[in-house]
Amino acid sequence: MNLAASVKLLRPTQWLKNLMLFFPPFLGGAILNPGIAQKGALPFLSFCLASSSTYVVNDLLDRHNDARHDKKRHRPIPSGAVSVPQAWWIAAVSLAASLFLAAFVSPVxxxxxxxxxxxxxxYSLRLKELALIDLFCIAAGFLLRLQAGGEAFGIVVSEWLFLSVFLLAMFLATGKRLSEKILLGGTAGEHRKALLDYPEGYLEGVMYLCGGSVLVTYTMYVISRHMFVYTVPLCCFGLLRYILRVKHGGGGDPTESLLKDRPLFVVGLLWAVMIGYSLYGGR
Structure with missing residues (x-):
């Protein structure tokens, strides 16, 4: 078995999304409490393995379409670096390990x-082919991470944070679909059937709607929590920068955008520093 290809199959860069589990303690002012790192280790690892197992299954189901895609054909399964039986074995082990660790956290x-x-x-089996439902499935994944973080650390997720994360996830999911439609052009439907069901201009409209809503709910969240309201301009810049990236054909994957787009990375880092100072600067 090709070890490097097997690790790549797990998509470790996508584990950044699972940092959502730490949002409740970070935004709740508890991230520096003793034992937080140890308390978050099992939940984070559990969700990383769970998400990796779903990525592997998704790649297995999409391997024939991916083989015809200019970029995706280089992935471990369609390229032949990892065989189909090996991929199923990796998915099964990741799934079992994830559930084993999750059971030690709590029943909830x-x-x-x-x-x-x-x-x-x-989503992988059917729902990704259904327009609009595919977007809500992606958003649901982020919300479940958020709620799982609240459960793991014993922190109640506020209504404004819930709404902000939901709308941000919808915004990013829509941007990713729009990016795919732009980059794939006339062959979009061959790679993702749902793209055929989105009328011209629909994804742009949804992205703008969700982006504006994120700005409103996030502003209400920071005001209600007496946090740094000066992070709102950063939020606005980040949303507009992501839209600009998508419209210029730069790719809409949230993790890739954050890691490869320097302005987005800097804005994300500044946001974390400013919020961190607001919550922990006086300690």
Whole structure:
């Protein structure tokens, strides 16, 4: 078995999305409390393995389409670096390990992990082909991470944070679909059937709608929590920069955008520093 290809199959760069589990303690002012890192290790690892298992299954189901895609044909499965039986074995081991670890956190956390796996599996098997429903499935994955983080650390997720994360996830999911439609052009439907069902201009409209809503809910969140309201301009810049990236054909994957787009990375880092100073600067 090709070890490097097997690790790549797990998509470790996508584990950044699972940092959402640490949002409740970070934004709740508890991230520096003793034992937080140890308390978050099992939940984070559990969700990383759970998400990796769904990525592997998704790649297995999409391997024939990916083989015809200019970029995706270089992925471990369509390229032949990892065989189909090996990929199924990796997915099964990742899934079992994830659930084993989740059971040690709490019954509710295990239920949230199972819910995430159910949504992700349904998405891979069928729902990703249904316009609009595919966007809500992606958003549900982020919300389940957020709620799982709240459960793992014993912190209640506020209504404004819930709404902000939901709308941000919808914004990013729509941007990713729009980017795919722009980059694939006339062959978009061959790679993702749902793209055929989005009328011209629809994805742009949804992205703008969700982006504006994120700005409103995030502003309400920081005001209600007496946090740095000066991070709102950063939020605005980040949203507009992502739209600009998508419209210029730069790719809409959230993780790739954050890691490869320097302005987005800097804005994200500044946001974390400013919020961190607002919450922990006086300690």
């Amino acid at each position: 956390f295990l239920l949230l992990t199972l819910s995430y796996l159910a949504v992700s599996s349904a």
